[in-house]
Amino acid sequence: MRRFLQLVLMALLAVSLGASAETVEVGKVKFPTQVDVGGQRLVLSGAGIRTKAIFKVYAAALYLKTPATTTEAVLSQAGPKRIDIHMLREVDGNELGKLFTKGMEANAPRDELARSVNGILKLSELFAARKALVEGDFFSVDYVPGVGSTVLLNGKPSGIDPIKEPEFFTALMRIWLGDKxxxxxxxxxLLGLKKLRRSN
Structure with a gap:
C-alpha cells in the first residue's frame, strides 16, 4: 500500500512539474505560463515583441490573476501583477529610461503621472547605473497591493526599495497599453489578442 501511495505521489508531482514547466516562446524567449508574485499564482495574460524600425528590441509578457483583453480590465484588476521584459538587442540604459518616461508622459493622466514621479526617477536611475542592457538581460516589475512595485533585474533584487505609489505601476503599464x-x-x-506558441 505504501509503495502504491509513493507511486501516486510521484505521478502527481510529475504532472505538477510538467504544468509549471509549460512555456510560450516569443522572440526566442521562453516565458512560463504561470509565476508566483506576492504568494499568489499569476497566469500569462499576453506577450509580444517591441520592434523599432526593423529591429526587435525586447520581448515582454504580462501576468495577472485572470487574463484580460482590454486596457481597462488590466488596470482595474485587483491583486498582484507582473510585467516581464527580456532584451533582444543592446540598448543604452539612459535611452531606455528616457523612452519609458516619455511613454508614461504620453499616456498617463496628469495626476497619475505626478504621483509616479518617485518611481520614474528610481527606474531611470537604475537603468542609467547599468549604462546598457544587452541581449539576454531581463527585468520585471512586480506590483503587490500594500507593498508597491518591486523591480527585479536578471531575476535578482535590483537594489531599489519598492515603489509604494500604486499609480506608478498603472502609469508604467500605460506605456504599452495606453492610447499612444x-x-x-x-x-x-500583451492583451492576449495574438496567438502564442506553447512549448515545454
Missing amino acids: PADDDLKEG
Missing part, C-alpha cells in the same frame, strides 16, 4: 502605445502590435500581444 510604444508599439501597437505589442499592445495586442
Whole structure:
C-alpha cells in the first residue's frame, strides 16, 4: 500500500512539474505560463515583441490573476501583477529610461503621472547605473497591493526599495497599453489578442 501511495505521489508531482514547466516562446524567449508574485499564482495574460524600425528590441509578457483583453480590465484588476521584459538587442540604459518616461508622459493622466514621479526617477536611475542592457538581460516589475512595485533585474533584487505609489505601476503599464502605445502590435500581444506558441 505504501509503495502504491509513493507511486501516486510521484505521478502527481510529475504532472505538477510538467504544468509549471509549460512555456510560450516569443522572440526566442521562453516565458512560463504561470509565476508566483506576492504568494499568489499569476497566469500569462499576453506577450509580444517591441520592434523599432526593423529591429526587435525586447520581448515582454504580462501576468495577472485572470487574463484580460482590454486596457481597462488590466488596470482595474485587483491583486498582484507582473510585467516581464527580456532584451533582444543592446540598448543604452539612459535611452531606455528616457523612452519609458516619455511613454508614461504620453499616456498617463496628469495626476497619475505626478504621483509616479518617485518611481520614474528610481527606474531611470537604475537603468542609467547599468549604462546598457544587452541581449539576454531581463527585468520585471512586480506590483503587490500594500507593498508597491518591486523591480527585479536578471531575476535578482535590483537594489531599489519598492515603489509604494500604486499609480506608478498603472502609469508604467500605460506605456504599452495606453492610447499612444510604444508599439501597437505589442499592445495586442500583451492583451492576449495574438496567438502564442506553447512549448515545454
